[in-house]
Amino acid sequence: MGKMNEAVTKVAAPGMEAEPIADDAPVTAVDLLHGSILYLDGITVSFDGFRALNDLSLVIERGELRCIIGPNGAGKSTMMDVVTGKTRPDVGQAYFDRQSDLLKMSETEIVRAGIGRKFQKPTVFEKLPVRVNLELAMRANKGVWATLMVRLNGEQRDRIDSVLATIGLIDCRHQHAGVLSHGQKQWLEIGMLLMQEPQLMLIDEPAAGMTHQEVERTAELLVSLAGERSVVVVEHDMDFVRSIARRVTVLHEGRVLAEGSMDAVQNDPKVIEVYLGS
Numbered sequence: 602m603g604k605m606n607e608a609v610t611k612v613a614a615p616g617m618e619a620e621p622i623a624d625d626a627p628v629t630a631v632d633l634l635h636g637s638i639l640y641l642d643g644i645t646v647s648f649d650g651f652r653a654l655n656d657l658s659l660v661i662e663r664g665e666l667r668c669i670i671g672p673n674g675a676g677k678s679t680m681m682d683v684v685t686g687k688t689r690p691d692v693g694q695a696y697f698d699r700q701s702d703l704l705k706m707s708e709t710e711i712v713r714a715g716i717g718r719k720f721q722k723p724t725v726f727e728k729l730p731v732r733v734n735l736e737l738a739m740r741a742n743k744g745v746w747a748t749l750m751v752r753l754n755g756e757q758r759d760r761i762d763s764v765l766a767t768i769g770l771i772d773c774r775h776q777h778a779g780v781l782s783h784g785q786k787q788w789l790e791i792g793m794l795l796m797q798e799p800q801l802m803l804i805d806e807p808a809a810g811m812t813h814q815e816v817e818r819t820a821e822l823l824v825s826l827a828g829e830r831s832v833v834v835v836e837h838d839m840d841f842v843r844s845i846a847r848r849v850t851v852l853h854e855g856r857v858l859a860e861g862s863m864d865a866v867q868n869d870p871k872v873i874e875v876y877l878g879s
């Protein structure tokens with residue numbers, strides 16, 4: 602049993618004799634973590650005997666904006682692969698919104714349940730207008746033809762306009778996505794993710810390759826997205842993390858090395874040794 606369950610046991614029985622929570626009652630354990638949108642406990646992923654994740658436990662609260670940092674190979678992408686169902690762990694527990702057992706769900710089911718992931722490289726439809734990119738994302742199951750042929754209702758138009766405003770691309774809405782700057786393409790892809798109204802967004806290195814000004818606007822965008830939904834950002838750019846971070850988790854060798862405010866983790870000798878000092 603992983604560390605997180607021990608913590609749960611303590612919460613469950615304050616001042617009482619600690620009853621370990623049975624392995625066959627994971628939902629009860631998860632229910633005790635009232636606000637959590639994502640709960641990972643004791644996750645291990647091995648590739649040919651090498652542990653990319655090694656007893657990883659991580660809890661993200663509803664509405665939180667969490668930054669995950671860590672050196673190359675720490676397991677950040679593998680963690681996202683587990684959450685999205687791309688990679689299955691050898692052992693561990695993974696719950697979304699307290700009741701959905703991610704390890705029993707397909708990748709499609711996980712998306713439908715409300716977890717959206719943005720990969721590092723933007724994958725917008727370059728030959729289509731910005732607005733149509735958002736329409737396509739909203740009706741991902743209908744295909745390009747239906748999207749172009751079927752008129753939107755007022756509510757759908759309002760949603761697209763609202764997302765265009767959120768991502769700062771109203772003035773570009775009729776331009777082909779291909780002419781956007783790299784930063785604008787990243788925002789468009791975040792917008793496409795938003796069209797699916799995810800409760801939890803996983804975003805991999807959003808600031809990579811952006812200009813200084815774009816990085817600042819991306820920070821503002823991500824801060825504005827949290828609260829209504831939960832956002833997990835993996836990022837290497839320390840200034841960026843500092844500018845948005847509430848709570849920072851440092852991964853190292855497949856597990857959590859440190860967690861806390863940016864100041865706390867940056868001054869943690871363990872972190873300085875393995876990451877920031879290197």
Ligand code: ADP
Nearest residue numbers: 648652653671672673674675676677678679680
């Ligand atoms: P990060 O995203 O933090 O840089 P990753 O999660 O991509 O780290 O990788 C963690 C470790 O697992 C690395 O050592 C990587 O080489 C290894 N790894 C990741 N995916 C695979 C795979 N499919 N097969 C073998 N090794 C892998």
Ligand code: MG
Nearest residue numbers: 674677678679
């Ligand atoms: Mg990675």
